[in-house]
Every structure is written in structure tokens, then in C-alpha cells.
Amino acid sequence: MIVILTAVVVAVPLRGAPQTSDEVLKSLERDVQALKEGQVRIQRELQEIKTLLQRPPQAAAPTEPENLVFALADFPSIGDAKAKLVLVDFTDYQ
């Protein structure tokens, strides 16, 4: 009876120890995986924020202003007044 009990008591930790460390490992792996996924998500969100932050200056200083129309009033010009193309030169003398 004592022998059996001892056997059980000894056997449980002996059998349980590898199981536990295996579970810990698996749990750690799961945690690491979750952290990795979280990091990827954070990076993605950071990128989205960066993109949002970069957009306003681009809109404020367009290289090709859209729908930019100039009135052609009484400005100094040379060439045919009926020419279909106009080159407007914004100039500075100094």
C-alpha cells in the first residue's frame, strides 16, 4: 500500500513535470505569437498615421494645381491674342 502510494506520489510529479514545462513553453509560444501579431498591427496603424500626417502638406503645396484657372485681363503680353496656348511667367526683377 505504501509502495503504491509512493509510486503514485513520485509518478505524478515525474509525469507532471515535463507536461507542465511543455505547457509553459506552448503558452509562451502563444504569448510571443500574440505579441508579434500585436506588433504587426501597431506597425500597420503607425504607417496609417504617418500616411495621414503626410497628406496635408502634399495637398497644401501641389506641384500641379488642379483646376487652376487664370483670368487673362490686361496683362503685358506678346503674341497673338487668339493663340490657344498661353504661357504665364511670374517674374521677379531682383
Place this chain on the structure above:
Amino acid sequence: MAQLESEYIKTGKLRYVVRDFPLEAIHPQAFRAAEATHCGRDQGKYWEMHHQLFANQRSLAVGDLPGHAQAVGLDVPAFQRCLDSNKHAVRVRADLAEGQRAGISGTPTFFLGAIDGDSKMKVVRTLRGAQPYAAFKAAIDSVLSTQK
């Protein structure tokens, strides 16, 4: 400019318009110089004055301007009265405001546009800074080819 003139302006394909964009913050004499060209225009000598001031970019102090007026054959006292009156300041400021609205940050800035309705043009290309003739030619030709 000479090539642009012979190839596109004199052939009736292109009209060349000058607007003023005096960068006052870095060029304190530029605003009065711009006014001076319009005083020249009052006497029918805008382009003469325009070229004269461009050729003398280092002597554009207010005191130098009458000398330039004289060099291009303007009536100097009338020119001086015009300059002193600041009558063309409104026009120069309006050009500046329109240039700023168009997003100009430096000069020269060129806008190539197609005539759109009555005395209006729609900008189709922007050329920033001094550019070689080839850059203008490429831009103009590409727009002309889409118009045919």
C-alpha cells in the same frame, strides 16, 4: 526666350504673358522695380523697361530707376511721378496674391495653359525655376498634340 518667340509666339501658337511676383522678403527692391515696368507701360515701353531691369538686376535701387527709364527713352519726370504715386502697386499686389493662390514659392514660375472660354486659361503644366528651352518645347508640344 528667343527660340520660344520665333518657334511658338511669332507663329501664333502661343501667347506670352508676364505677371509680377516680387519676392519682397528677400528682394526689397523688386516691388518698386515691378511698378517701374508698369510706369514704362504707361508710356508704351513696357518691354523696353522689362528687359532693361532684367539686364540690370544689381542696380534696382529706387534711385537707379530713373536712369533706367532714361536709358529706354521714357519721359523721366512723368515716369518719376508715376513711380512716386504708387499707382501700379495695386496691380503688382494683385499679381502677387494670384501667384500665391497658385502655389508659387519662387521665381520664375511658368504656367502653361489652354484658353478656356472668354479671356480665361486653364493651367495644364507648371514649370518651376529657370528652365532650358527644351523643357518649354516639350511641355508646349505635348499640349499642342492633345489639342489637335
